[in-house]
Amino acid sequence: MQIIVNGVIEQELADRLVAEEKETFARQGKKIAKIVITNLGDEVEIKTYEESPIRRIRRITGYLAETDRWNAPKLAELRDRVVHTNLAVRGRLAARETGVKLRLNGLTYESVVDGPGLRDVVFVQGCPHRCPGCHNPDSWDFGGGTEVDVADVLVSLPSSPLITGVTFSGGEPFCQAAALAEVARHAKARGLNLWIYTGYTWEELLDHPDPAVLRLLALADVVVDGRFVQEEAYLDLPFRGSANQRLIDVRESLNTGNVVLWEPAVPAENIPPVKIVR
Numbered sequence: 670m671q672i673i674v675n676g677v678i679e680q681e682l683a684d685r686l687v688a689e690e691k692e693t694f695a696r697q698g699k700k701i702a703k704i705v706i707t708n709l710g711d712e713v714e715i716k717t718y719e720e721s722p723i724r725r726i727r728r729i730t731g732y733l734a735e736t737d738r739w740n741a742p743k744l745a746e747l748r749d750r751v752v753h754t755n756l757a758v759r760g761r762l763a764a765r766e767t768g769v770k771l772r773l774n775g776l777t778y779e780s781v782v783d784g785p786g787l788r789d790v791v792f793v794q795g796c797p798h799r800c801p802g803c804h805n806p807d808s809w810d811f812g813g814g815t816e817v818d819v820a821d822v823l824v825s826l827p828s829s830p831l832i833t834g835v836t837f838s839g840g841e842p843f844c845q846a847a848a849l850a851e852v853a854r855h856a857k858a859r860g861l862n863l864w865i866y867t868g869y870t871w872e873e874l875l876d877h878p879d880p881a882v883l884r885l886l887a888l889a890d891v892v893v894d895g896r897f898v899q900e901e902a903y904l905d906l907p908f909r910g911s912a913n914q915r916l917i918d919v920r921e922s923l924n925t926g927n928v929v930l931w932e933p934a935v936p937a938e939n940i941p942p943v944k945i946v947r
């Protein structure tokens with residue numbers, strides 16, 4: 670928790686204000702991110718900012734936070750990204766609830782490993798597939814993560830004018846198809862392309878009993894389908910973990926009734942091998 674004091678304020682008064690705010694927030698089950706106390710002359714103003722319920726996953730060009738693989742340029746990149754975090758949190762304070770709930774594993778802003786270009790990534794919580802060697806096993810538990818209102822996600826997408834696409838990953842996005850369709854419509858209305866990573870195969874999606882699955886599928890540009898298969902995992906596969914997974918051009922596939930693979934604008938061999946496989 671950060672405490673900022675503007676002007677001269679008696680230590681005793683500042684301590685009391687902070688203690689009161691802590692008590693109020695704790696009673697509401699909320700966490701405080703920052704308290705700003707300002708001496709306005711005749712009175713003291715106190716502003717308290719709630720900690721965002723959305724877990725932020727930091728992943729930049731294949732490097733994961735909290736590992737020892739950072740180097741100086743990447744740390745500099747990370748410091749720059751603090752600006753975007755603050756923008757998202759500020760936007761979140763203005764979000765209006767939609768009543769549509771989404772269980773989130775986390776959000777990543779400005780990823781280059783989850784599809785082409787610079788992308789914001791929504792990692793959902795809950796996955797029934799449980800692939801051995803999964804890149805994100807803490808996303809399996811349907812009761813884990815954080816439940817948020819869809820509005821909390823919409824306000825931060827896109828996170829910057831440089832973003833060209835949004836990716837849904839997980840967890841299993843199609844287990845929360847109705848809520849994600851709201852996010853997808855928001856992204857498409859802003860001209861962003863949409864990629865979805867799913868453990869279901871294309872054929873399983875087409876046969877799925879939940880009608881929201883087809884609605885969400887129809888909003889996607891590319892679906893990366895199929896479970897992660899450790900025996901078929903290669904680090905040089907662009908945008909996927911194992912060779913059985915397909916990058917499917919959704920519009921062409923739905924139009925023709927056959928699976929049509931997505932063709933990158935640049936030759937596949939020029940796309941760096943950045944999909945992380947543990």
Ligand code: SF4
Binds near residue numbers: 797798806839840841
């Ligand atoms: S589908 Fe994806 S998130 Fe689910 S277990 Fe397999 S690799 Fe992990």
